[in-house]
Amino acid sequence: MKLHLSAPSDNLLKSAIEITGSKSETNRLLLLQALFSNINIDNLSNSDDAQVMAKGLKIADGEVDIHHAGTAMRFLTSYFASQEQKNVVLTGSKRMQERPIKVLVDALRSLGAKIEYVKNEGYPPLRITGTAITSSKVSLPANISSQYISSLLLIAPSLKNGLEVELIGKITSVPYINMTLALLNGVGIETEFTENIIRVKPKAKVEKANLVVESDWSAASYFYSIAALSKVGSEIKLSAYKKNSLQGDSILSEIYKEFGVETEFLKNQIVLKKVNKVVEKKVAFALENAPDIAQTIAVTCLGLNVDCHLTGLHTLPIKETDRLAAMKTELEKLGGKVALTNESLNLTASENLIPNVAIDTYNDHRMAMAFAPIALKINLGINESEVVSKSYPDFWKDMKAIGMEVREI
Structure with missing residues (x-):
């Protein structure tokens, strides 16, 4: 199933989403x-x-x-x-x-x-x-x-x-x-x-x-990306999460400060708030302990016109697809330039994103979900969108809930 994604009429987002267990x-x-x-x-x-x-x-x-x-x-x-x-x-x-x-x-x-x-x-x-x-x-x-x-x-x-x-x-x-x-x-x-x-x-x-079971921080990563790409003042509430999480991907709350997203921890809930912040032109993250969020971060950087250098990615080639190779192909479709080693990705972003591109998902749920947030910047297609059921069956429903236009082609 191919989907067409486009941004809400106003990128000032106010939403509350419940995410199932990790x-x-x-x-x-x-x-x-x-x-x-x-x-x-x-x-x-x-x-x-x-x-x-x-x-x-x-x-x-x-x-x-x-x-x-x-x-x-x-x-x-x-x-x-x-x-x-x-x-x-x-x-x-x-x-x-x-x-x-x-x-x-x-x-x-x-x-x-x-x-x-x-x-x-x-x-x-x-x-x-x-x-x-x-x-x-x-x-x-x-x-x-x-x-x-x-x-x-x-x-x-x-x-x-x-x-x-x-x-x-x-x-x-x-x-x-x-x-x-x-x-x-x-x-x-x-x-x-x-x-x-x-x-x-x-x-x-x-x-x-x-x-x-605590809710899935990997699933939360896509909302961090959405918050980063939205207008200042946007707020997205996610449940059920805790501050002292066992999940390595909870490092998102620190990483996304670099992109102007603050995390408020409430009882069994987090609130992602887009704040006014000058984002550095280039960022670098070592992701040995959280390689599953590499795709999300790379797409966020592309959407913000930020170059990034991500390391610690040596396990990605043996995931659902070779995620390093897949990211290079799809990021470059959108106008970025990517250099790879066997454990790193270096993205040179572009001011001019290429719209109306269809992202291939390679039977990999994270390819579909990681690229979806960039629809806040450009209209986007997602091929074989049903692959999200591997980890997050409600993903497209929740995209609609935050105001994203999600239309089957």
Whole structure:
């Protein structure tokens, strides 16, 4: 489905939006709930990824197809490998079968897991025969996706001897590791994270717990971008958020000060306020701990005619698409100039944006949502707009709620 987007008649925005639970927190808690039935969860994400995760956890044998859901692929690999009586083939979309998983499979095999590659070495689909894992020490490169690490940490309390994970080298995406550990701690599981060693103690059962998932900060990023591109005096209220978030993307509240967006924290709510501020002609951000907001920031900069240098993006080429290459193509369609390395993006913005361009989304939800805010500056098309359902099914409805014209072509 192709959409045409254009700005509200007045870019002075006054809106209130409710956003469902974080996909990152939801998928972690769903796995913990499968291991410990005493856990109840409220404000679950309504994303496609969360739904396939929940569905996959209920399958005991046969094929488990997680489609495009990378988090589910990584978390379910460890889950099925550690559960006796489970015998599954874990598969996904064509793109998912191109995304590497060897580091995680090697780690699990070193612990005694029984995993075979169905097609290509190092990539899904995987044939997994669940087994009781008794080994308790494993080593991983520290600069890999934190989802590999969290996958192991989440099953650790259910293992007979717990788990000690040694991370070799410089650790990236620390907030996502800390999120996983905090959620484990929240249900009474003991953990320790000292230098490059993480330890999780075994626990046979947990006390009954009622947990509420915080709303998704990645989803909030698009409203930060909208606020930055709107008129001074605009206010957008988002719920439900908290100041001391477990989510790495909550760094948005600091980053977007550079673009004139102040964040007021209320009880279970944030208010984004566009204030008068001279924005620097060039900005630079290190995003090792929050790479998922790189697309949003780059588009914001293009819309404000601000050059930017973004680093720490080494995980983006193995996401739903090669996000670095996709950003270069789509930003340049709009008039920007982009230079890439394997872990950075340098944008030279343009005063003259090219209107009525159709943005390709590459089966990547974040491409659709990150580029949408620039419709406050120029009319825009979004191809395959339905891809947003992967993480934020209500996105286009919420765009209309803030006054954006969203029309199907």
